[in-house]
Amino acid sequence: MTAPSTQQAAGEGGANTDTTVAFLGPFNSYSHQATKIAFPEAKWQLEPTTTIKEVFDRVQSQRAPYGVVPFENSTHGTVTFTLDNLADRAGEYADLVVCDEVYLDVHHFLLGRLPPSPTTTTTTTTPPQPTPSEPPQTGTGTPLTTLTHIRRIYSHPQAFGQTSSFVRRWLPAAETVEVSSTSRAAELAAADGSGASAAIASEMAGRAVGLQVLARCVEDREDNMTRFLVLRRRAYKSLVSFTVPHRRPGALADALACFGARRLNLTSISSVPSLVGPFQYLFFVEFEGSRFDDPEGRVSGVFGDLERVAERWRWLGSWRNRRGGR
Numbered sequence: 001m002t003a004p005s006t007q008q009a010a011g012e013g014g015a016n017t018d019t020t021v022a023f024l025g026p027f028n029s030y031s032h033q034a035t036k037i038a039f040p041e042a043k044w045q046l047e048p049t050t051t052i053k054e055v056f057d058r059v060q061s062q063r064a065p066y067g068v069v070p071f072e073n074s075t076h077g078t079v080t081f082t083l084d085n086l087a088d089r090a091g092e093y094a095d096l097v098v099c100d101e102v103y104l105d106v107h108h109f110l111l112g113r114l115p116p117s118p119t120t121t122t123t124t125t126t127p128p129q130p131t132p133s134e135p136p137q138t139g140t141g142t143p144l145t146t147l148t149h150i151r152r153i154y155s156h157p158q159a160f161g162q163t164s165s166f167v168r169r170w171l172p173a174a175e176t177v178e179v180s181s182t183s184r185a186a187e188l189a190a191a192d193g194s195g196a197s198a199a200i201a202s203e204m205a206g207r208a209v210g211l212q213v214l215a216r217c218v219e220d221r222e223d224n225m226t227r228f229l230v231l232r233r234r235a236y237k238s239l240v241s242f243t244v245p246h247r248r249p250g251a252l253a254d255a256l257a258c259f260g261a262r263r264l265n266l267t268s269i270s271s272v273p274s275l276v277g278p279f280q281y282l283f284f285v286e287f288e289g290s291r292f293d294d295p296e297g298r299v300s301g302v303f304g305d306l307e308r309v310a311e312r313w314r315w316l317g318s319w320r321n322r323r324g325g326r
């Protein structure tokens with residue numbers, strides 16, 4: 001099949017009346033940042049979800065014509081939450097297709113509250129030193145302050161996987177709590193008034209909830225990057241024309257019933273005089289489905305049905321529905 005590109009879709013703002021794009025939120029997650037690259041906010045309505053599965057649900061159910069999901073990270077590998085949904089073991093997402101990809105440089109920050117006075121320090125303070133058994137690794141950030149007050153770190157499992165050297169080295173005793181996204185982690189750390197919680201998230205996510213930067217660029221590798229996929233619903237239309245026996249009662253109804261029996265949704269019906277005889281008609285039926293992308297054989301099936309009930313019929317084409325399946 002030919003998948004439309006996001007750039008193509010983004011350029012078609014006028015053709016598609018629904019400009020909703022679902023992504024893993026809350027706002028300021030890395031998914032949000034990737035979504036903004038492919039779908040500029042001036043043109044698109046970006047809607048956060050609580051889980052990656054919910055992005056799939058919204059696109060499948062047509063509540064959003066597009067969704068953006070993380071797929072693969074250059075340091076920690078595949079995003080299993082996304083792969084599990086793409087595996088579609090329960091057959092929930094039969095109509096979803098991937099139509100584009102987005103690359104995002106990912107630089108994690110340790111975000112929290114500064115240590116309580118008088119130990120509050122500036123960047124000149126000597127942070128805890130690495131032990132000889134764990135030499136510094138390239139790309140591992142150095143804390144800007146002491147971290148002895150941090151007892152708990154919130155983050156997304158992928159982000160923990162991308163910052164494991166930093167956490168092992170500087171916060172080996174801290175409890176690590178996996179949450180739904182890094183921006184959610186920042187919210188949870190900010191909600192802890194004791195100052196004992198920190199988050200691993202983007203600088204933007206920390207700033208949004210008033211957290212301080214305790215260490216910058218804490219990813220294990222400087223070239224850390226995540227690839228996101230853009231999802232959309234498979235949406236095609238086809239057009240056929242046919243004539244039916246003029247004098248047989250129910251002939252047109254029988255022809256139309258073929259589409260219902262194959263669960264093919266009709267989107268338009270027109271007719272013109274066939275000029276075979278006065279008041280005899282040639283019918284045009286447009287329906288959702290494609291001759292070229294027909295895994296269940298519903299379109300080829302209806303063609304076989306028309307062969308039996310129509311006098312003559314003709315397939316005029318199958319093409320991408322520019323209104324995103326709505």
Ligand SMILES: O=C(O)C(=O)C[C@]1(C(=O)O)C=C[C@@H](O)C=C1
Pocket residue numbers: 024028029030031032070071073079106156158159180181182183226
């Ligand atoms: O937690 C976020 O901010 C996300 O958007 C999820 C996610 C992921 O699942 O890979 C996205 C990019 C980073 O690799 C870390 C986390």
